[in-house]
Amino acid sequence: MAGDDVTAATDPPAADPVLEPSRHRTFIKSIVGGGATAVEELVGRKVVVGGWVKTGREQGKGTFAFLELNDGSCLANLQVIVDAEVYPLSQLVATGTCVLVEGVLKKPPEGTKQNVELKVEQVLEVGPVDPSKYPLPKTRLTLEFLREFVHFRARTNTISAVERIRDELAYATHTFFRQNGFRYVHTPIITTSDCEGAGEMFQVTTLFSDAEKVEKELKQNPPPSESEIEAARLHIREKGEAVAHLKSSKASKEQISASVSELTKAKESVAKLEERFNMKPGIPQKDGKIDYARDFFGRQAFLTVSGQLQVETYACALGNVYTFGPTFRAEHSHTSRHLAEFWMVEPEIAFANLELTGNSF
Secondary structure: OOOOOOOOOOOOOOOOOOOOEEOOEEOOHHHHOOOHHHHHHHOOOEEEEEEEEEEEEEEOOOOEEEEEEEOOOOOOOEEEEEEOOOOOHHHOOOOOOEEEEEEEEEOOOOOOOOOOEEEEEEEEEEEOOOOOOOOOOOOOOOHHHHHHHOOOHHHOHHHHHHHHHHHHHHHHHHHHHHHOOOEEOOOOOEEOOOHHHOOOOOEEOOHHHHHHHHHHHHHHOOOOOHHHHHHHHHHHHHHHHHHHHHHHOOOOHHHHHHHHHHHHHHHHHHHHHHHHHHOOOOOOEEOOEEOHHHOOOOOOEEEOOOOHHHHHHHHHHHOOEEEEEEEEOOOOOOOOOOOOEEEEEEEEOOOOOOOOOOOOO
């Protein structure tokens, strides 16, 4: 359950104009986002909250536990208090545990950092975590370390903040162009053109995987020898002569049909033998060069370095257009100034002019 959507096992609460509902639960951002001034409106409200435990600790000699819960709606956590009478605390406090709880919002005691907290009345769902195997500790983690756990890294503040920023930037980009009369055009990610020689390109090919399949096939089923091929062809001739003899002797239709069927099967068998005989290991070549005619697209293909070439043609039909999508560079430079993949905005305007001001020259 740690990665699955969960729904409450109870009826959905009544519509609340203050809190933002989502599939029978309330976003944490609508609880903690109002700050101290909104606490009075929240206190006493019953809500269903779902999320993942950032930190958890048992208190009062195991009589209750504090959970810092985050549901991804914002960076902030919601403090959740669970009594041992409500649910076994040992199954809730481990970092990474997924929980869906129902409770009442209350104002915490004076002197605490929280403006509001949740007193749990019922634990609806739990996705347990083995603390000994969960890879994300409470300490600060390096980006290199997170590369080893891609499926969990979005739960860290750094990666989740980056994704929120990207989302806002993408939304702002589309909003700007929409408000200024541009059309969003999707340009190919796989292309056969090198747009203006913009950079080294990643090649897209099936030749290597096809070569591996051929090598594996030949290893499991070695190709037939020339003598086997010749013997099979001789068998076809004999079957053909048998069909001709039956026809000349005016044999029955059943006899002729049976003989023709045997001839057809013999031809199919020879075709398969010849196909295996002609299979060659390695990358297919022609005139000493790689034969891209045998590739998936019938020619060389690459990941795009720019959508400009295609979007220019749309500008000559739709007017003001732009493309916003992934582009790729294959330069062998591993620095902060070079990226193998990035998203780029490329606008094109039909009938464009430069408006010169009095200070221009």
